[in-house]
Amino acid sequence: MIETIATTPYDDQKPGTSGLRKKVPHFQQPNYAANFIQSIFDAAGLSGGETLVIGGDGRFYNREVILTAIRMAAANGYGRVIVGQGGLLSTPAASNLIRKRGASGGIILSASHNPGGPNGDFGIKYNIANGGPAPEKITEAIFEKTKTISRYRIWTETPPDISRLGEAKLGDMVVEVIDPVADYAALMEQLFDFGKIRDLIASGFTLAFDAMHAVTGPYAREILENRLGAPQGTVRNGVPKEDFGGGHPDPNAVHAAELIGTMMGDDAPDFGAASDGDGDRNLIMGRGIVVSPSDSLAVLAANAHLAPGYAGGIAGVARSMPTSQAADRVAEARGIGIYETPTGWKFFGNLLDAGKVTICGEESAGTGSNHVREKDGLWAVLLWLNILAERRESVKAIMESHWAEFGRTFYQRHDYEEIDKRAADGLMGSLHDRLASMAGQRFGTLVVSEADDFSYKDPVDGSVATGQGIRIVFSGGSRIVYRLSGTGTKGATLRVYIERYEKDVSRHGQDPAEALKELIETADAIGEIRKRTGRSEPDVVT
Numbered sequence: 001m002i003e004t005i006a007t008t009p010y011d012d013q014k015p016g017t018s019g020l021r022k023k024v025p026h027f028q029q030p031n032y033a034a035n036f037i038q039s040i041f042d043a044a045g046l047s048g049g050e051t052l053v054i055g056g057d058g059r060f061y062n063r064e065v066i067l068t069a070i071r072m073a074a075a076n077g078y079g080r081v082i083v084g085q086g087g088l089l090s091t092p093a094a095s096n097l098i099r100k101r102g103a104s105g106g107i108i109l110s111a112s113h114n115p116g117g118p119n120g121d122f123g124i125k126y127n128i129a130n131g132g133p134a135p136e137k138i139t140e141a142i143f144e145k146t147k148t149i150s151r152y153r154i155w156t157e158t159p160p161d162i163s164r165l166g167e168a169k170l171g172d173m174v175v176e177v178i179d180p181v182a183d184y185a186a187l188m189e190q191l192f193d194f195g196k197i198r199d200l201i202a203s204g205f206t207l208a209f210d211a212m213h214a215v216t217g218p219y220a221r222e223i224l225e226n227r228l229g230a231p232q233g234t235v236r237n238g239v240p241k242e243d244f245g246g247g248h249p250d251p252n253a254v255h256a257a258e259l260i261g262t263m264m265g266d267d268a269p270d271f272g273a274a275s276d277g278d279g280d281r282n283l284i285m286g287r288g289i290v291v292s293p294s295d296s297l298a299v300l301a302a303n304a305h306l307a308p309g310y311a312g313g314i315a316g317v318a319r320s321m322p323t324s325q326a327a328d329r330v331a332e333a334r335g336i337g338i339y340e341t342p343t344g345w346k347f348f349g350n351l352l353d354a355g356k357v358t359i360c361g362e363e364s365a366g367t368g369s370n371h372v373r374e375k376d377g378l379w380a381v382l383l384w385l386n387i388l389a390e391r392r393e394s395v396k397a398i399m400e401s402h403w404a405e406f407g408r409t410f411y412q413r414h415d416y417e418e419i420d421k422r423a424a425d426g427l428m429g430s431l432h433d434r435l436a437s438m439a440g441q442r443f444g445t446l447v448v449s450e451a452d453d454f455s456y457k458d459p460v461d462g463s464v465a466t467g468q469g470i471r472i473v474f475s476g477g478s479r480i481v482y483r484l485s486g487t488g489t490k491g492a493t494l495r496v497y498i499e500r501y502e503k504d505v506s507r508h509g510q511d512p513a514e515a516l517k518e519l520i521e522t523a524d525a526i527g528e529i530r531k532r533t534g535r536s537e538p539d540v541v542t
């Protein structure tokens with residue numbers, strides 16, 4: 001039976017870079033999740049009988065919200081919900097299911113790489129029929145609905161058991177519980193030459209994958225161990241836990257330090273990788289080398305044709321603005337399109353749908369292609385493995401020959417986390433005020449050639465996004481970018497992105513910190529970071 005429950009609005013349900021993200025206790029306030037889900041349904045323009053995909057990264061509170069979402073879907077006229085067994089679906093797997101099953105959309109419960117547990121983070125994302133994150137006009141519409149919501153609809157009976165595969169009914173709606181891995185693994189088999197990768201592994205090539213106690217564990221075990229023949233134990237931390245074992249499921253230098261340590265050792269495996277909470281990010285390593293995500297995007301763009309799914313070549317590449325320009329150099333050399341978008345995967349959807357680009361990437365360890373409409377951690381791992389299986393060179397050798405051909409873009413991102421919100425706004429505001437007078441200014445050997453606040457006009461639908469980050473470009477092409485995170489749940493996070501292009505092969509062996517030294521100092525001088533935030537060092541350097 002449908003029950004209509006009276007509710008009142010919350011004023012803080014504006015989706016950020018990637019859905020609505022708050023601390024778990026915040027989400028546990030009365031009707032907080034239900035208000036947002038009803039607002040999604042109200043903004044979705046349902047005509048009845050639609051299919052909805054529901055799943056999440058398994059973090060604390062996942063199951064409760066999934067059960068609520070199923071009951072609300074039944075009361076809002078959906079014909080079918082497709083739910084991952086136990087409530088699990090990685091973000092790319094959910095994107096695939098939406099597309100494959102012709103769903104009108106999907107609800108993905110995740111706060112990505114943020115920590116989980118009763119005091120950790122939680123999040124709700126809505127994806128549309130193309131499988132991708134809702135674009136800004138839809139997230140805006142959802143936000144508008146949250147401001148005036150006065151009721152939500154929910155089915156009174158409890159839903160069927162989501163830990164058992166199969167179909168059951170809730171009212172008129174079918175609840176279909178599926179194996180979260182099967183469709184995704186089948187898609188990967190279509191894109192990549194599993195036979196060749198299996199041969200590579202059988203020939204003694206060794207690998208390690210850290211699932212960080214998050215959702216990719218079951219996917220990686222099935223694909224890497226069962227289908228590709230990597231020995232058991234290749235996948236570490238492979239059982240998803242509600243609190244990710246107490247860690248941050250973020251594959252970066254701080255949180256994946258153990259695997260990075262292994263990869264730097266004398267007896268390191270040939271290849272190492274890790275993924276994040278919801279399986280859309282990736283970290284790629286070889287023996288003695290961590291591949292920066294911006295470089296990984298460039299290498300994948302240059303070599304994708306070696307995998308069967310991309311044998312015809314790629315149409316173009318898109319990268320988020322703060323991502324290094326390494327991929328641009330590949331696109332220029334190959335004569336394919338290159339697009340620079342604001343941060344967040346939602347800006348790639350139109351370009352992918354229109355066939356303008358095949359591969360997309362962000363410096364934040366996200367790469368993906370037109371196979372789904374989300375970034376995809378295991379996809380990046382498998383494309384790398386396919387390339388390695390074809391080239392039979394080490395990761396390090398591939399990087400060195402890539403830099404020799406295209407030049408090396410040294411790159412770092414510095415994060416200042418949980419800084420005072422007012423100080424952060426003041427810093428950005430001051431930069432903004434000084435933009436007009438910036439060109440021509442000299443800092444040491446660096447001369448500013450251009451400075452702006454990045455805005456983007458979508459070439460497909462003409463929509464405009466403004467205020468997407470302050471860019472300071474120096475003559476010679478070096479860049480410093482400043483922006484505030486749109487995914488944090490406490491205070492503000494300042495991200496400073498620093499890059500420098502180096503064509504001279506004899507200098508490619510430099511340590512990025514050394515190669516970027518002057519720019520790093522200049523970033524503090526121009527941004528007044530120390531003065532305004534009181535911080536002398538970033539919390540995380542990636």
Ligand code: G1P
Pocket residue numbers: 017018112320343344345362363364366484485486487488495
């Ligand atoms: C961060 C990353 C961004 C990514 C997003 C979601 O957003 O920087 O590239 O798309 O997480 O995974 P931010 O916190 O910078 O707004």
Ligand code: ZN
Pocket residue numbers: 111112113276277278279280281
């Ligand atoms: Zn993620």
